Amino acid sequence: MAPTLSVLRRTVAVLARTVAVFTGLLDPWVFMSVSLSYLPRVLATLILAPTGGGGPSLARIREAWFGAFWREAAGPGIRARNAERVRALLRGRVHAGRALADGAEGGNAPLAGVVLELGAGAGFWVDVFPEVADCGGGGGEAEPGRPRVERIYGVEPNAAHHPALRAAVARAGLADVYDIVPVGIEALRAPSAAAAALDARAGRLRLPPASVDCIVSLLCLCSIPDPERNIRALYDLLRDGGRWYVYEHVRCEYSWYMRAYQRFVNIFWPHFLGGCQLCRPTATYLRAAGGVTGVDAWSRFDLAQPPEEEWWHTVPHVLGVLTK
Numbered sequence: 026m027a028p029t030l031s032v033l034r035r036t037v038a039v040l041a042r043t044v045a046v047f048t049g050l051l052d053p054w055v056f057m058s059v060s061l062s063y064l065p066r067v068l069a070t071l072i073l074a075p076t077g078g079g080g081p082s083l084a085r086i087r088e089a090w091f092g093a094f095w096r097e098a099a100g101p102g103i104r105a106r107n108a109e110r111v112r113a114l115l116r117g118r119v120h121a122g123r124a125l126a127d128g129a130e131g132g133n134a135p136l137a138g139v140v141l142e143l144g145a146g147a148g149f150w151v152d153v154f155p156e157v158a159d160c161g162g163g164g165g166e167a168e169p170g171r172p173r174v175e176r177i178y179g180v181e182p183n184a185a186h187h188p189a190l191r192a193a194v195a196r197a198g199l200a201d202v203y204d205i206v207p208v209g210i211e212a213l214r215a216p217s218a219a220a221a222a223l224d225a226r227a228g229r230l231r232l233p234p235a236s237v238d239c240i241v242s243l244l245c246l247c248s249i250p251d252p253e254r255n256i257r258a259l260y261d262l263l264r265d266g267g268r269w270y271v272y273e274h275v276r277c278e279y280s281w282y283m284r285a286y287q288r289f290v291n292i293f294w295p296h297f298l299g300g301c302q303l304c305r306p307t308a309t310y311l312r313a314a315g316g317v318t319g320v321d322a323w324s325r326f327d328l329a330q331p332p333e334e335e336w337w338h339t340v341p342h343v344l345g346v347l348t349k
């Protein structure tokens with residue numbers, strides 16, 4: 026009886042693992058199919074909408090398509106599955122790719138000061154800011170023991186996301202603290218404080234070097250243009266001691282066959298996901314961001330793949346806090 030039971034248990038375990046592997050490998054195709062299902066409705070809306078003539082441009086279709094898919098399908102699920110992880114991240118309570126238990130050693134400093142949220146999308150993470158910090162630059166004492174966030178710049182070039190992002194900011198009570206910056210991060214860096222002041226007078230936000238305390242990037246660096254150069258430009262915006270809170274999906278490093286499979290999926294993926302790239306070595310770009318040969322750009326580089334992600338994840342992540 027006992028040997029039969031153990032064989033049965035082992036068979037169930039092997040079956041469960043096989044299902045998990047296949048689900049993991051098929052996952053990106055399911056994701057792309059769901060995205061595709063949004064295209065007919067988005068196209069119909071754009072074609073029927075009154076415009077100045079011509080029809081919608083390809084860029085406009087791509088923005089509206091990805092916007093609808095992210096707001097209605099992908100974003101809410103990703104938010105629900107990662108809420109605890111992102112809360113821990115912004116509190117600095119992560120180390121070596123995992124959230125730390127209360128009281129555990131090895132954490133990082135929490136979010137504070139002037140914050141840049143990259144690719145804020147439809148605002149799925151906006152309500153986490155007041156949970157992890159006292160948000161508001163105005164007078165009054167910060168709650169004892171809580172960090173204070175003075176200002177948040179939510180950088181989001183896709184105008185299709187702006188109404189939802191604005192609503193999320195209002196719901197979180199951050200209207201006085203959170204500014205939506207409707208450009209790509211590549212347009213953000215001013216060469217100097219004087220240039221930034223001139224821009225501000227013209228009503229345009231550009232930030233001078235070393236003017237930002239914290240950068241938050243949640244699933245965004247896969248979508249930006251020229252990542253190596255723009256990550257370096259963002260590094261310049263951080264002051265010394267500033268921190269970059271990262272939860273990003275990255276190039277698969279597991280084995281030749283997973284790397285080949287990820288490259289194959291990536292032939293199709295960007296067309297269905299608003300230009301998102303699966304195979305970016307983002308951790309390498311971040312590590313090298315200082316750009317000074319032989320000098321480490323970071324005083325602490327605490328970034329790793331969450332250990333619960335197994336080899337079959339076609340979209341592996343890195344999680345952590347980098348301190349300049």
Ligand SMILES: C[S@@+](CC[C@H](N)C(=O)[O-])C[C@H]1O[C@@H](n2cnc3c(N)ncnc32)[C@H](O)[C@@H]1O
Binds near residue numbers: 100143186
């Ligand atoms: C995968 S979505 C993630 C959105 C959001 N961070 C979230 O987790 O819900 C990637 C976001 O990056 C934005 N993005 C694309 N290009 C960008 C750029 N050049 N600068 C800043 N954000 C960009 C997209 O518009 C999109 O909202």
